[in-house]
Amino acid sequence: MPSPRKPESAIDVGGVPRERILGWLADQLKVARFRDYAPNGLQVEGRAEIRRIVTGVTACEALLRAAIERDADAVLVHHGWFWRNEDPRIIGTRRRRIGLALAHDLNLLAYHLPLDAHPVWGNNAQLARVLGLLPDAAPDEGGPLTLGSEGLLWAGTAPGLPTLAALAARVRERLGREPLLVGEPDMPLGRVVWCTGAAQGMMQDAIDGGATVYITGEASEPTTHLARETGTGFIGAGHHATERYGVQALGQALAEHFPLEVTFVDIDNPV
Ligand SMILES: [Zn+2]
Structure with a gap:
């Protein structure tokens, strides 16, 4: 028997267009003001509509697997990929991470310095x-x-x-x-x-x-x-x-602004 469905939720309306979310984030976080060590915003393109987002500190393999398990459409992190001076080859752990995102149509959104500096959510x-x-x-x-x-x-x-x-x-x-x-x-x-x-x-x-x-x-x-x-x-x-708290505050702000399910997943790290 189907469970009762929440009206007006993103699940029913098919999700929020990714570009709307990206535009709002770029605006709120004043992304254009920063010269950073990695691209801010969309780093890997997945499905065009977003309903569920998993947030975390770093887009490590464990976070990607947690997002896939939760059937997320996007992963939102502070530490994304493609850092300046990084080996650009898609081999080893990098191949596994990128492979997982592409295979599961996951969007990867990353905000580095703009998320450190935001006066409220930073x-x-x-x-x-x-x-x-x-x-x-x-x-x-x-x-x-x-x-x-x-x-x-x-x-x-x-x-x-x-x-x-x-x-x-x-x-x-x-x-x-x-x-x-x-x-x-x-x-x-x-x-x-x-x-x-x-x-x-x-x-x-x-x-x-x-x-x-x-x-x-x-x-x-x-x-x-x-x-x-x-x-x-x-x-x-x-x-x-x-750095556990900025991305949680940003995720909460997103969930207040858009009909999205946002879940923070803490992948513990002793460093
Ligand atoms: Zn950091």
Whole structure:
């Protein structure tokens, strides 16, 4: 016996044209403003109408299989494919991933820097929400204060968290993961600067911007020395752990705007 069907759902009307979704995303995320390391938007073309979307941090093989299992029409991620300087040959893991998307008519939509930077749904904005950080407003009050040559760092304060140890404990509790900590635990916190993902290379920009502590996803060997020699606290909170939230917020916004079923699938990653 057929189950009762929801009227007006995308399932009944045959789905939302892909181009409408892409247009809305390009507009909302101001994609044209970014010079990025990979194409933003549609990376692999699948079926023309979309009803179900699976979102995730990275378009790895496990996420594609989860999307296929859920009969998704599209996969929406922060880390897509076709990165600059990548081996362009379609062999090995790349062949398997691309083969799966093509065989199942899956669209792959990816948004990298535009999703880091969005003032509400972006990874930096969402990490602040999850950790309880209070972003500083830009001098013109037109948005958050950003630092660094590309404006990818956010600055603010950590209300109620007096020390580096207290902030590290908050990170551990909210992200469910032991952070990497460099610095004196009792160090008092002033300005907190953060950037999700692998932004350890921007730590000097954070220090130049007055950071007492810098939070990002990953660390490199020199990160420790830079932190120690400048007296700046450093928290490596996990690349995946810090970038789980932007794509979820974007997926929720999509589901509010279009008749779509959107499901986030977390493919755990300890890095
Ligand atoms: Zn990333």
